[in-house]
Amino acid sequence: MTRIIVVTSGKGGVGKTTSSAAIGTGLAQKGKKTIVIDFDIGLRNLDLIMGCERRVVYDFINVIQGDATLNQAIIKDKKTNNLFILPASQTRDKDALTRIGVEKVLTELIKMNFDFIICDSPAGIETGAILAIYFADEAIITTNPEISSVRDSDRILGIISSKSKRAEKNITPIKEYLLLTRYNPRRVKKGEMLSMTDVLDVLQIPIIGVIPEDQSVLRASNQGESIILDINSNAGCAYSDTVNRLLGEERHFRFIEEEKKSFLRRLFGR
DSSP states (O other), X not given: OOEEEEEEOSSSSSSHHHHHHHHHHHHHHTTOOEEEEEOOTTSOOHHHHTTOGGGOSSOHHHHHTTSSOHHHHOEEOSSSTTEEEEOOOSSSOGGGOOHHHHHHHHHHHHHTTOSEEEEEOOSTTSXXXXXXXXXXXXXXXXXXXXXXXXXXXXXXXXXXXXHSHHHHTTOXXXXXXXXXXXXXXXXXXXXXXXXXXXXXXXXXXXXXXEEEOOHHHHHHHHTTOOGGGOTTSHHHHHHHHHHHHHTTOOOOOOSOSOOOOOHHHHHTTO
16 A cells, blocks of 8 residues: 655755655665655755756656656656656746646556655645645654754644645544654753754654764765665664654664763864
């Protein structure tokens, strides 16, 4: 059965597209047929992060408006088997994204036997964000450990509980998870960031991943590679743990406590 998962947030710049790419890639690595859809019409970035920007010929809106078939618009990832991308339009207006059109595309993808459909939502509550949420079975709320980001994520939880298809039909609610990104235990200890516990106290939803602050994320994005492919990076390992939890496996939360320095590192100030 296909699982439709929206990766969303109330605030921009929290690592939503990076997370969508990493989670999609990780699921595909596990043998799950996965497609990641960019819902950010006019401001697409998913194709850049996944290194397929030069291969975009048709996009999500072309399919909705009947200018291309879904097979023509879908891009197969070159590095990871079972992974596909449906890019957003960079030139169309956000109003070109319609509920009927999105439903048609999702229905067709389900018929194509995708195990996972990852919807990379734009930030906030614009049309693309609402439509990305509307058809979802599960939602990964992405937030940084700062009060404005957490407050905006709390607002998105309200949208999910009231404006989704499941809410309209009064059926089983969307399953919600918290993904905490750019977490730095040292800054938490200094009081410069909220702790994981602080964020959980506010949002009151299960946590599926804690992604540490890591320069490797920017480097991977600039190279057009998903960070989860960098098995030597802390962020890559944390995303791998997140994917395993999403598949029902238990994983200890790493990178949530400050790393203790050895005697020699303390002695030489490293």
